[in-house]
Amino acid sequence: MVVLAMLSVLALASVVVLLLLALRGRRPKTAGTRPPGPAPWPVLGSLHLLGSHDNPFQAFTALVNVYGDIYSITLGSTSCVVVNTFELIKEVLVTKGSHFGGRPDFIRFHMLFGGDRNNSLALCDWSDLQKTRRAISRAYCSPRFASMHFYNLDTVGSCEVAAFADVLSRAAVPGQPLNVKPLLNVACFNLFTHYMCSKRFAYDDPDCLAVVRTFDEIFWEINQGYAVDFMPWLLPAYAGHMKKLSSWAQYIRGFIMAHIVTEHENTLDMYGDPRDFTDALLMHLKEDSSMEWQHIIFELEDFLGGHSAVSNLVMLTLIAVVRNPAVGARIQQEVDAVTAGSRHVTLFDKSSMPYTEATILETLRSASSPIVPHVATTDSSIGGYEVKKGTVVFINNYQLNTGEDYWVKPTEFMPERFLSADGHVSKPKYFIPFSTGKRTCIGQRLVQGFSFLLVASILQHYDVTVPENTVIRTPTACVAVPPDTYSLIFTPRNDSTTTAL
Numbered sequence: 146m147v148v149l150a151m152l153s154v155l156a157l158a159s160v161v162v163l164l165l166l167a168l169r170g171r172r173p174k175t176a177g178t179r180p181p182g183p184a185p186w187p188v189l190g191s192l193h194l195l196g197s198h199d200n201p202f203q204a205f206t207a208l209v210n211v212y213g214d215i216y217s218i219t220l221g222s223t224s225c226v227v228v229n230t231f232e233l234i235k236e237v238l239v240t241k242g243s244h245f246g247g248r249p250d251f252i253r254f255h256m257l258f259g260g261d262r263n264n265s266l267a268l269c270d271w272s273d274l275q276k277t278r279r280a281i282s283r284a285y286c287s288p289r290f291a292s293m294h295f296y297n298l299d300t301v302g303s304c305e306v307a308a309f310a311d312v313l314s315r316a317a318v319p320g321q322p323l324n325v326k327p328l329l330n331v332a333c334f335n336l337f338t339h340y341m342c343s344k345r346f347a348y349d350d351p352d353c354l355a356v357v358r359t360f361d362e363i364f365w366e367i368n369q370g371y372a373v374d375f376m377p378w379l380l381p382a383y384a385g386h387m388k389k390l391s392s393w394a395q396y397i398r399g400f401i402m403a404h405i406v407t408e409h410e411n412t413l414d415m416y417g418d419p420r421d422f423t424d425a426l427l428m429h430l431k432e433d434s435s436m437e438w439q440h441i442i443f444e445l446e447d448f449l450g451g452h453s454a455v456s457n458l459v460m461l462t463l464i465a466v467v468r469n470p471a472v473g474a475r476i477q478q479e480v481d482a483v484t485a486g487s488r489h490v491t492l493f494d495k496s497s498m499p500y501t502e503a504t505i506l507e508t509l510r511s512a513s514s515p516i517v518p519h520v521a522t523t524d525s526s527i528g529g530y531e532v533k534k535g536t537v538v539f540i541n542n543y544q545l546n547t548g549e550d551y552w553v554k555p556t557e558f559m560p561e562r563f564l565s566a567d568g569h570v571s572k573p574k575y576f577i578p579f580s581t582g583k584r585t586c587i588g589q590r591l592v593q594g595f596s597f598l599l600v601a602s603i604l605q606h607y608d609v610t611v612p613e614n615t616v617i618r619t620p621t622a623c624v625a626v627p628p629d630t631y632s633l634i635f636t637p638r639n640d641s642t643t644t645a646l
Contacts, residue, residue, distance in 0.1 A: 146490045147263060166199040167424045170268035180226055180530040182217035183208075190219035192375065200227035201370055201545035202622040205229065209544065210509035212263045221375030223249075225518075225531055226240050228240065229541040231551075231575040234530050237538055241527070246271030246584065247520030251374045251535050252383075256390040257363060259398075267517060271584065274435070278444050279587055281429050285341065285422040286448060286505050289404045301340040301493040305332055306489050306602045312348045313603070313635065322612055322632035323347070329459055329599070330357035333452035338596045341422040341448060342405045356471060359393050361628045365452035366390065368514070401446055419541050422448070433494055451588045455595045462508045462600050463633060464626075465615055477638070484626040490601040493593055495595045498601065499570045505596050508569070509578040511558060514545040514624030516580045543622045545575055 180289045198204040208216060211448045214230045224615035228234050237245050247270045248254070252363040263269040266278060309332040313416035318325050334357045346353035349406040369387075373379040380387070409423045426441045464511060466473035477496045480490055495502060519538045526532055547555045551573070552562065565571040579586035586592075603609065610633070611617065617631055 160546070178531060180215045180217045180528075180532075181212045182219075182392040183212070183591075185219035188221075188376070190221050190223070190375070192220050192372065192456060195220075200543070200620070201540060202513070202620040205539060205541045206444075206544045206548075209541075211511050212248060215530060220634060221372070222538075223375045223537055224533065224535070225537040225539060226527065226530075227539045227541055228527060229544045230250075231545060234540050234545070234577075235540075235581070236527055237289075237540065238509050238577075238584070241525055242582040242584070243271075244523050244525040245519040245521055245538055247522045248575065249374070249518050249520055252380060252387065253366070253371065253390060254378060256387050257367075257394050258443055259439060261396065264439055266444060266587075267446045269518070270522070273441065277435070278440060280443065281425060282422065282448065282587060284427065295492070298340055298591075298594065305336050305339065305345070306598050307519055308332075308335070308348075309599070310489065310606060313606070314637075316636075317607065317635035320634065322634055324632045325635070326361075326456065326460055326628070326630055327354060327358070329456040330354075330361055331454070332599065333357075333459075333595060334360070334449070336455070336598075337452040337591070338405065338450050340591075341445070342409070343421045344405055344408075352400065354402070358628065359396055360453045361448055361456070363390075363393055363397075363450070365459060365625045365628055368623050369635040390608050397446060397450075400441065401442070401449065406442065406445070409474050414601060418432075418632075448588060451591060452472065452595075454592050454624065455599070457601075458505070458508065458512075458592065458596045459599045460626050460630065461512055461619060461624065462505055462596065463603065464631065465504070465511070465558055465621060466604070466609055467510050467611050467633070468617065470602060472504055472558070473609060476504060476601065476604045480601050482541045489597060490605060492598065494601070495594065499564055499568055500560060501601050502570050502593075504606060505593065505600060506563045506576070507558060507560040509624070510546045510552075510576065512624045513543045513618075513622045514578060515622055516540040516542045516577075519584075533555065536603075542577070545577065573628055602636075606638060608634065608635045608638060 152348060162208040179600060183194060183372065183584070185191050186193065194208065195201045195204040198207065201226075206229070208218070208227070209229050214231055215226065215228050218225050218227060228237055248262065248268050250262070254265070254268045258268065260262040263272075266275065269275055285294055286290075288298055306604045309328070312328060316325075331346065331348045334353065339345040371383070379634075404412055406422060406427075409427060413427055423445060426445055428436065430436050430441045466476070473590075476498075479500050480494075483494045483497050485609055488500075519540065521532050521534050521536045521538065524534050525531070527538070532538070545551060549555060563570055563572060566621060577593075588630055611631060612634065615631070619626060
């Protein structure tokens with residue numbers, strides 16, 4: 146009788162545990178089974194579940210409460226898995242990175258890169274060719290501190306900061322809103338072209354203004370999602386849109402060829418040291434029979450396109466300062482202390498301005514830019530669940546950046562969360578805005594360095610506000626702001642530390 150009573154208690158306890166797990170959406174898994182998830186509707190799959198939220202990643206986060214930290218979902222006809230914890234994300238990106246090195250086969254990606262998304266470093270499937278292309282760029286795009294390339298980067302940055310400050314001083318009228326994004330786009334483009342191509346452009350150059358606007362349109366486009374991505378049979382309804390994407394890409398390619406590559410080809414010295422990244426690419430093309438022309442031109446285009454990430458990040462940081470004036474005041478105190486009002490800020494100041502760097506990191510966290518989805522290139526597993534080859538894996542970076550399991554008061558803008566007790570920059574291991582593993586963003590040092598220079602320089606000279614009663618709304622889970630966005634008011638600072646400049 147005692148044994149039967151114990152068995153009854155154990156059985157009842159098991160039922161209770163199963164009920165609790167079901168209510169929490171964490172069903173006990175069985176090895177070799179697919180992750181749990183919603184039953185798909187015909188044709189749509191579960192796309193309807195995403196439509197009730199501002200952003201798909203908000204929907205993904207909401208579904209965690211129903212199906213658990215990993216679940217399967219069918220979008221259109223595409224089989225997907227969503228991972229929502231750092232441990233599962235690390236399994237996908239690091240532990241089993243070789244199993245999940247593919248990218249989604251979206252038609253839009255093909256349109257932007259000459260009909261083949263594998264021309265792009267960010268949107269291609271992983272391969273030996275892509276490893277070679279990353280290796281060529283590493284010294285230039287991830288320069289080590291105090292290396293020759295870092296000194297060159299700082300020289301370029303200092304030159305452009307001074308030029309931008311001069312242009313802004315003439316464009317900014319006290320008390321009047323200024324559409325500053327086009328100027329920021331040119332400044333960021335010059336930072337990249339000067340460093341990578343030994344070429345810069347005037348801020349009023351109409352060709353340059355047109356090409357940076359086109360880059361900005363593409364950056365906004367890449368950060369959007371469309372039904373045609375998962376239901377390619379809708380392509381006829383998107384024919385005009387696809388044609389526009391293709392024309393944007395062709396225009397940019399023509400600009401780069403005419404203004405940068407042709408000049409480098411005509412003056413290239415194969416027996417000397419490369420003058421810049423463009424030379425290095427062209428020299429590698431001539432020396433490596435496995436490399437083809439499109440590999441070089443698209444790699445250069447990819448990295449030059451990184452300037453849009455910088456200009457959009459700077460805009461988001463300035464908007465954060467507008468919303469949180471005390472943050473801007475603290476950055477101004479920091480830059481004043483470092484420069485003493487006698488010079489412009491440089492990259493070598495970055496280590497002495499931890500709060501400014503922390504503000505940019507907090508902007509990245511609060512923006513929660515999505516990591517490009519991965520695709521399983523072989524049958525594998527995540528968290529003990531079966532994942533078939535071809536499955537699209539969504540990395541829910543939004544949950545990592547905004548979840549209460551990871552952050553104190555995640556809805557508040559608090560740069561100090563990235564500062565240690567002794568005042569140094571400190572990033573938790575689960576903060577991965579540029580992804581992690583072998584597909585981590587190779588240009589992240591350029592993005593962070595150039596963003597630092599521009600934010601510090603602007604606040605060194607100006608208080609930044611918006612017109613009274615302006616309501617600022619920025620996209621959720623997105624580091625891009627629309628090409629036509631908020632105008633800002635730049636009021637010159639009267640502090641004596643800025644007058645010497």
